[in-house]
Amino acid sequence: MTRILAAAAAEARIALRNRWVAIAVAMMALFSMVLSATGSAPTGILGADRLSVTVASLTSLAVYLVPLVALLMAFDAVAGEVERGTLPLVLTYPVSRAELILGKFLAHLGVLALAVAVGYGIAAAAAIWTDPRAQAGLPALWRLGWSSVLLGATFLGIGYALSALARRPGAAAGLAIGLWLVLIVLYDLGLLAAVVTDGGGRFTTQVFPWLLLANPADAFRLYNLAASEATAAAAGLGGAASTIPTTLALASVALWPLFSLVLATLAFRRVTP
Amino acid sequence: MTSLTISHLTKRFEGVTALDDVGFDVAPGERVALLGHNGAGKSTLMKIVLGLIPASSGSVALMGAAPGSRAARSLAAYLPENVAFHPALTGLEQLGFYLRMRGEPARGAMPLLEKVGLGHAARRRIGTYSKGMRQRVGLAQALIGRPRLMVLDEPTSGLDPVSRREFYAILDELAGEGAAILLSSHALTEVEARTDRIVILSQGRLRANDTLANLRRKAALPIRLQVTARPDTADSVAGQLAGARRNGVMVDLMCRHHEKLARLGQIAGLQPLIEDVEVLPPSLEDLYSHYSRSEGQ
Ligand SMILES: Nc1ncnc2c1ncn2[C@@H]1O[C@H](COP(=O)(O)OP(=O)(O)O)[C@@H](O)[C@H]1O
Ligand SMILES: [Mg+2]
Numbered sequence: 001m002t003r004i005l006a007a008a009a010a011e012a013r014i015a016l017r018n019r020w021v022a023i024a025v026a027m028m029a030l031f032s033m034v035l036s037a038t039g040s041a042p043t044g045i046l047g048a049d050r051l052s053v054t055v056a057s058l059t060s061l062a063v064y065l066v067p068l069v070a071l072l073m074a075f076d077a078v079a080g081e082v083e084r085g086t087l088p089l090v091l092t093y094p095v096s097r098a099e100l101i102l103g104k105f106l107a108h109l110g111v112l113a114l115a116v117a118v119g120y121g122i123a124a125a126a127a128i129w130t131d132p133r134a135q136a137g138l139p140a141l142w143r144l145g146w147s148s149v150l151l152g153a154t155f156l157g158i159g160y161a162l163s164a165l166a167r168r169p170g171a172a173a174g175l176a177i178g179l180w181l182v183l184i185v186l187y188d189l190g191l192l193a194a195v196v197t198d199g200g201g202r203f204t205t206q207v208f209p210w211l212l213l214a215n216p217a218d219a220f221r222l223y224n225l226a227a228s229e230a231t232a233a234a235a236g237l238g239g240a241a242s243t244i245p246t247t248l249a250l251a252s253v254a255l256w257p258l259f260s261l262v263l264a265t266l267a268f269r270r271v272t273p
Numbered sequence: 274m275t276s277l278t279i280s281h282l283t284k285r286f287e288g289v290t291a292l293d294d295v296g297f298d299v300a301p302g303e304r305v306a307l308l309g310h311n312g313a314g315k316s317t318l319m320k321i322v323l324g325l326i327p328a329s330s331g332s333v334a335l336m337g338a339a340p341g342s343r344a345a346r347s348l349a350a351y352l353p354e355n356v357a358f359h360p361a362l363t364g365l366e367q368l369g370f371y372l373r374m375r376g377e378p379a380r381g382a383m384p385l386l387e388k389v390g391l392g393h394a395a396r397r398r399i400g401t402y403s404k405g406m407r408q409r410v411g412l413a414q415a416l417i418g419r420p421r422l423m424v425l426d427e428p429t430s431g432l433d434p435v436s437r438r439e440f441y442a443i444l445d446e447l448a449g450e451g452a453a454i455l456l457s458s459h460a461l462t463e464v465e466a467r468t469d470r471i472v473i474l475s476q477g478r479l480r481a482n483d484t485l486a487n488l489r490r491k492a493a494l495p496i497r498l499q500v501t502a503r504p505d506t507a508d509s510v511a512g513q514l515a516g517a518r519r520n521g522v523m524v525d526l527m528c529r530h531h532e533k534l535a536r537l538g539q540i541a542g543l544q545p546l547i548e549d550v551e552v553l554p555p556s557l558e559d560l561y562s563h564y565s566r567s568e569g570q
C-alpha cells in the first residue's frame with residue numbers, strides 16, 4: 001500500500017507540474033459554464049427544475065468530455081516511461097506492475113474527480129442561483145458526479161492499456177484518440193444505423209440493449225437517463241433507456257473500471273524494458 | 274554463499290547471440306569489473322541478473338533467489354546505463370519515491386543526496402540537472418537500504434575525475450560492509466585500482482575471469498624496459514642491448530617475464546652510458562586487447 005501511495009504522490013506532482021490538473025479542471029469548468037449559460041433557454045419540460053435540466057445536458061457533455069480527459073492523462077503513462085528510459089530502474093524495485101499502475105490510477109482519478117467536482121459544482125451553483133426549486137435536482141447531480149468518476153476510471157484503465165500496447169507516446173496518443181472516436185462517436189452511429197435498418201426486429205429487441213450496455217459510455221448515459229425521468233424526457237431518449245433495467249446499466253458502469261484496470265495490468269506485464 | 278552466481282548463461286535476440294555460455298560468481302564484499310567493447314553483452318547480462326529480461330538458457334541466482342523475484346529485487350540495487358528520471362520531479366522527491374518503493378521513509382532522501390554531493394540541488398527539478406548530477410541521483414538510489422548486490426552499468430560515465438574518486442570511495446565503503454559489486458566500465462585505468470577481479474566479455478563470450486595480477490601472469494605479455502641513455506650514447510646503447518631507439522635518448526627493450534632480470538643485468542653493465550631505466554608492465558589496455566582477441570580460455 002505504501003508503494004501504491006508513493007507512486008500516486010509522484011504522479012500527482014507530475015500531473016500538477018505538467019499542468020494536467022489545470023487543464024482538466026479548466027476544461028470541465030469552461031464547458032459547464034457554457035452549458036449553464038445556454039441551458040437557460042426554455043426547455044418546455046413541465047415541472048422539471050432548473051438543475052435537473054442542467055444535469056441532462058451535463059450528461060451528454062460528460063459522455064464526450066470525461067473519457068477524453070481521462071485518455072489524455074493516461075496515454076503517456078507507460079509509453080512515456082519507456083521513451084524517457086525511466087522504466088527499467090523502477091522495475092528492479094520490489095514493487096509489482098499492478099501496484100505501479102494503481103498508483104498512477106489513484107493520482108489521475110483524483111485529478112479527474114477534482115475537475116468533475118469543480119465543473120458540476122459551477123453548474124449546480126448557477127442553477128440554484130436562478131431557480132430556488134433547483135435543489136430538487138441535487139440527487140441527480142450527485143449521481144452524475146460519481147458515475148462520471150467511474151466513467152473516467154474506465155477510460156484511464158483503457159488509456160494505460162493502450163499506452164502499454166503502443167510503447168511509444170505518439171502511437172499511444174493516436175490509439176487513444178482513435179478509440180475515443182470509435183467508442184464515443186462511431187459506436188452509437190453504427191447502432192443507430194443498425195436499428196433503423198432492422199426496423200424493430202430481433203436485433204432491436206434482443207441484441208441492441210446488450211450492445212448499449214457493453215459500451216461504458218452508453219451504459220453511463222443509460223444509467224443517468226434511466227435513473228432520472230426528467231432528464232430522460234429532456235434528452236428524448238426515454239424509449240431506449242426504458243427497455244433496459246437501471247441495475248444492469250449500473251452494473252456496467254461499476255464493473256468497467258475493474259475490467260479496464262485488469263486489461264491495463266495485463267498489457268503492462270507484457271512490456272519488456 | 275556467493276552473492277551472485279551465473280552459470281551457462283546464454284541470451285539470443287533475433288539473429289544476435291548477445292551472451293554465449295557465460296558463467297562466473299561474485300562473493301560478498303567483492304568488487305568485480307565487467308569489461309568489454311560496445312555490444313559485448315555487458316548491459317544484457319546485467320538486465321538478466323536483475324530480471325528485466327529473461328535468459329534464453331542457463332541460470333542466475335542472487336543469494337539463492339531467482340532474478341526478478343521479490344526476494345532478489347529486495348537484495349539488489351541497479352544503476353542503469355544512461356539512468357533517467359522524470360524531469361518534473363526534484364531530486365528530493367525522486368529519491369523519496371525510491372525510498373518508499375523499498376519500504377523506507379522518504380525523510381532519508383536528504384542524507385543520501387548529501388552523501389553523493391547533491392545536497393545543494395536537492396530541491397531543484399531533475400530536468401535542470403547535468404548528466405553527472407543525474408548519475409549521482411542514480412548512485413544515491415542504488416545506495417538505498419544497504420543492498421547486498423549492486424549492479425552498476427557504466428556508473429562513472431559522465432563523471433569528472435574528482436567525482437569518480439568520490440564514487441569509488443562510496444563503493445569501497447559498501448564493499449567493506451559486505452556488499453557484492455558488479456560494475457561495467459570502459460575506463461580501464463580506474464578499474465585497475467578499484468576492483469578485486471576482472472571479467473572480460475567479448476562478443477558475448479567470457480574471455481577472462483581473474484585478478485589483475487593473475488591475468489597479467491597468464492597472458493605473459495612482453496614487458497617493456499625503457500632505458501634513458503646519456504646524451505649522444507643512445508645509438509651505442511641501442512646497439513649493445515639490441516633494442517630500438519625511440520628518440521634522442523630513449524631505447525625500448527621488450528622482454529619476457531623470465532628474461533627480465535638478465536636484461537636488467539645487461540643494462541646495469543652499461544651504467545656509465547645510462548641515465549635511468551624503467552620497467553613497464555603490460556598495460557591494462559594491452560591485457561584487455563589480448564583477452565578480447567583470444568578465443569576463450
Ligand atoms: N533488445 C534487443 N534486441 C536485439 N538485440 C539486442 C537487444 N539488446 C541488445 N542487443 C544486442 O545484444 C548485443 C549486446 O548488447 P549490450 O548488452 O547492450 O552490449 P554492451 O552493454 O556490452 O555494450 C549487441 O549486439 C546488441 O545489439
Ligand atoms: Mg551497455
